[in-house]
Amino acid sequence: MSGDVEEARLRSTEDAQAQVALLADRWAEAVVSNDADRIATYLADDWAHISGSGVTTREEFLDLVRSGTLSHAAMSLVSPARVRAFDTAATFTARVTTTVYQRGERHVADEWSTDVFVRHGTGWQCVLTQTTPSTAPAP
Template sequence: MGDYAGTPPKGPEDDTVRAQLITVAEDWAAAVVSNDAARIGRFMADEWVIVSASGVACREDFLAVVESGELTHSAMNLVNQARVRVYGDTAVFTGRVTNTAHYRGKSFDADEWTTDVFVKRDGRWLCVLSHITAAAPD
């Protein structure tokens, strides 16, 4: 699949929005590593869900597991240049992320492709959907 072919022409406003979304994603990753459910939740819309190999989890369930301490993260790193596409007040952010999570006392190292869909509400970008797919071994 290679890199992100079919890149449309961009204007200066696209660069500004792209920079905003990269900052939001970096700040969200830092919030995840802080293991502070309230801080993590500030990046999610109320209707946020995550889709993974284990199915679909809603915002409340995800944050409850973080709040309980059953799920923690000690690392979360974007390992490639993110692909950002903006469609008005909606944006799609795709990148390869490595992370170390701890779930119910067991450590997991993950290498995943992550796609986040953001919507702009009241001047803020909030995530409405996250989708993770395990990266193929190199």
């Protein structure tokens, strides 16, 4: 591969990583806004959240937010994010703390979260979120 082509590919990958990092930040802001319609713009139609309790679909998650059964009070990165971009897919992994209210009961989570994004047209949408509780001491 010529140097110019390799440099353009590297620049394109760096641009995609920056786009996904910014998108993940805006998505976290949308989640904390508790605005289901705003949150939905970041999620692919077949998005799912995988956790220790199982699989939650996009519609199940959005319905919980819409009804007020689930609300987010805070979401913060605890570690630097690891962002990797490929031709049409990208991953965003970070340690995150969240404060949620489920049926009025407060829960605080410290977990590792990985989001898988797929490029569509000129943007990205999340197709999968996988969370794993953190057992390591907070940095």
